[in-house]
Amino acid sequence: METIVDAAEEAEFDAFVRARWPALARTAYLLCAGDLGHAEDLVQTALARTMRAWSRLTDRGDLDGYVYRVMVRTHASQRRRRWRGEIPTEHLPEPPAAAGAATDAVEDADLLTRALARLTRRQRAAVVLRFSEDRPEQEVADLLGCSVGTVKTHTSRGLARLRELLVTDTERSLG
Amino acid sequence: MNDDELRRRLTLLADRVPARPDAAIRVRTTVRRRRRHNGVAAGLAAVIAAAAVVVPAVLAHRAPARVEGSTGPTPVPVPTVSATCTRGLSKALTDYGTVQHFYAVRASAAVAASFAQNVHVSGDPVDFCLAVGDLDNLAVSTPPGVPDQMHYALMAAGTGAPQLVYASANRPLQPLPGIDPAAIAVYQPTGAALPTAVSAAAPTAPAAAASSSPTGTPDDGKPLNPMYRALPVTKAPVRITATAAELSLPWLLARRKGDRIEVVYAAGAGDCVVPVGYQVTYGKGRVELAFISRAVVQDGQGCATVEPIHRTVLTLTRSEGLTLLHSPVSPAWRKQLPNPAS
Numbered sequence: 001m002e003t004i005v006d007a008a009e010e011a012e013f014d015a016f017v018r019a020r021w022p023a024l025a026r027t028a029y030l031l032c033a034g035d036l037g038h039a040e041d042l043v044q045t046a047l048a049r050t051m052r053a054w055s056r057l058t059d060r061g062d063l064d065g066y067v068y069r070v071m072v073r074t075h076a077s078q079r080r081r082r083w084r085g086e087i088p089t090e091h092l093p094e095p096p097a098a099a100g101a102a103t104d105a106v107e108d109a110d111l112l113t114r115a116l117a118r119l120t121r122r123q124r125a126a127v128v129l130r131f132s133e134d135r136p137e138q139e140v141a142d143l144l145g146c147s148v149g150t151v152k153t154h155t156s157r158g159l160a161r162l163r164e165l166l167v168t169d170t171e172r173s174l175g
Numbered sequence: 176m177n178d179d180e181l182r183r184r185l186t187l188l189a190d191r192v193p194a195r196p197d198a199a200i201r202v203r204t205t206v207r208r209r210r211r212h213n214g215v216a217a218g219l220a221a222v223i224a225a226a227a228v229v230v231p232a233v234l235a236h237r238a239p240a241r242v243e244g245s246t247g248p249t250p251v252p253v254p255t256v257s258a259t260c261t262r263g264l265s266k267a268l269t270d271y272g273t274v275q276h277f278y279a280v281r282a283s284a285a286v287a288a289s290f291a292q293n294v295h296v297s298g299d300p301v302d303f304c305l306a307v308g309d310l311d312n313l314a315v316s317t318p319p320g321v322p323d324q325m326h327y328a329l330m331a332a333g334t335g336a337p338q339l340v341y342a343s344a345n346r347p348l349q350p351l352p353g354i355d356p357a358a359i360a361v362y363q364p365t366g367a368a369l370p371t372a373v374s375a376a377a378p379t380a381p382a383a384a385a386s387s388s389p390t391g392t393p394d395d396g397k398p399l400n401p402m403y404r405a406l407p408v409t410k411a412p413v414r415i416t417a418t419a420a421e422l423s424l425p426w427l428l429a430r431r432k433g434d435r436i437e438v439v440y441a442a443g444a445g446d447c448v449v450p451v452g453y454q455v456t457y458g459k460g461r462v463e464l465a466f467i468s469r470a471v472v473q474d475g476q477g478c479a480t481v482e483p484i485h486r487t488v489l490t491l492t493r494s495e496g497l498t499l500l501h502s503p504v505s506p507a508w509r510k511q512l513p514n515p516a517s
Contacts, residue, residue, distance in 0.1 A: 006437075006488045014199040021198035026189035034188065040195070047202040109188050131178060132185040163176055 013054055016063060017047055024067065030128040031075050031121075034113030046071035065142075072129070072143045076121050115165035122146075123158030130155050264330050267337040268306035271328055282500055283458055300461065300500055303331050303340060305425060426466045436499070437488050440466040455491065462491060463500040 021043065028039035049070050050057070057066060116124055122144065129140045130151075141151045176184075195201065284299035306328045329340040426440035442450035451467040491499070 006435075007486065017199040017202055021195055022192070025192045025195065029189055029192045030185060034191075036192065039192070040201075044202055044205045047198075048205045051202060051206055108184065109191065112184050112188050127181075128185065131182050132189060134182075159181070162181070166176060 009054060013051055020064065020067065021047075024071065027068070027128065027133060028071060028075070030116065030132055031072070031125055033117035033119075033124065034109070042071055042075055045074055049074075069143050069145075072125055073145060076125060076144065111166060115162050118165055119158050119161055120154075123154045123161065126151055126154035127158040127162060264304040264337050265306075267339075268304060268328055268330055271306070271312045283461060283463060286463065286500075301331065303329050305329050424466050424468055426464065435488055435490050437486065438464070438466075439486050442466060442468050453487075453489065455489075461500050464489075 024043045024046065025039060028042045029036060032039040032042060046067050050063070050067050053066075057063060116127075119127065125144060126140060129135045129143060130137070135143070137148050137151050137155075140155075141148045144151065144154075282301055282303065284301055287301035287303070331338050331340050424441040426438050438453075440453075449468060454463075454465045454467055456463045456465075
């Protein structure tokens with residue numbers, strides 16, 4: 001099995017993880033619709049696979065691309081795993097009570113995560129990579145392993161669904 | 176909600192993700208856990224678990240070992256042999272005290288004979304089980320309350336009961352009042368600890384004792400950690416001369432990639448036991464690897480030491496299907512101790 005063998009490579013990998021973990025975790029968090037545990041698992045999985053392949057990743061300039069590819073495709077391929085617990089619900093169990101900036105922020109985040117969770121994984125990935133990462137369509141297509149046209153379709157449908165859900169949920173939470 | 180508003184809300188949402196300063200450790204842990212789970216490689220798990228390391232390795236060129244940098248032959252699968260630390264041997268060794276690690280040791284008959292002078296061992300190579308830990312029951316003469324450093328015990332399976340082949344111990348004599356902290360505790364064949372200085376030529380001299388840190392074990396009771404240090408061997412390869420002051424310390428094979436092996440090994444900290452290097456001895460069908468430290472003995476007295484765990488990568492380049500063997504721990508400690516359990 002290819003893996004890291006020497007101390008220099010290990011130090012290099014550690015430095016890479018330290019530098020890139022925050023950005024990877026942010027993206028994974030959105031891909032996982034606000035499920036932090038699942039997001040961190042996803043990042044760890046991507047980095048673990050990268051670690052195992054480290055010795056043969058000779059193009060260090062494209063490491064980021066490699067990790068993102070692994071992460072996005074791993075996320076996309078997990079669609080059959082139901083244990084992740086992303087179960088969309090029609091109504092919040094308890095509508096938020098108090099008003100105020102902090103509460104609004106929490107409420108807004110909850111609405112957004114709930115809406116993201118109701119998108120398909122591909123739609124969610126396309127929306128997150130396009131609008132949170134600001135990646136061009138061609139790059140998103142490369143990460144997702146599909147055509148630019150497919151990315152456009154996922155993005156368009158995902159955005160439309162997201163807007164619809166956010167409006168509906170906001171109206172419902174306001175009462 | 177326009178695109179900019181969506182970007183802003185996604186950014187705010189992502190801001191909830193906490194920092195993880197231990198991210199690299201998490202990833203390593205994940206890799207190790209999955210390796211164990213998949214049974215792909217024992218790797219560093221072997222250090223923590225009670226098994227160990229003797230591997231047959233097919234190697235490529237006839238040349239001395241060197242540190243890093245060479246290209247080697249096509250790697251072949253390396254099965255890990257851990258049968259030497261059988262349940263019976265492991266149990267017998269745990270009767271001596273708290274075992275931190277078991278090491279499966281396989282040595283050539285010639286090397287084994289030099290260790291097992293008073294115990295008959297047969298076969299070539301010979302399998303041993305080495306225990307490292309706080310093995311208080313190796314001797315009964317150490318006063319209660321004296322903190323222990325590391326003990327080693329090597330046991331072989333015979334036709335009858337397990338045989339204790341040799342043992343050694345470092346015992347800091349502080350904080351006992353009135354005892355010279357520079358003294359060495361020597362385990363004689365009888366198993367008695369002698370809190371006196373020994374001469375440099377004494378063939379029974381184990382690693383130095385009497386810690387400069389008088390409270391507790393050198394690793395403060397923590398288990399040996401293979402990630403403790405990652406330093407290359409600086410003077411290698413070396414030849415062992417037959418002096419009592421040169422000590423072969425435990426090592427474990429952590430990983431193998433092609434002809435490169437990653438080894439976790441103990442070495443003196445550099446004060447009283449000085450790391451010397453490693454020795455690779457090629458024989459017919461086998462290669463034996465030893466990590467050598469040298470005990471500094473002046474005016475007939477040793478002094479304290481700790482033996483941190485290091486990690487390095489070696490390149491073995493001889494081909495011909497050699498078996499990688501683990502030299503027993505210390506040629507200087509080749510004294511039989513009676514097994515108190517027998």
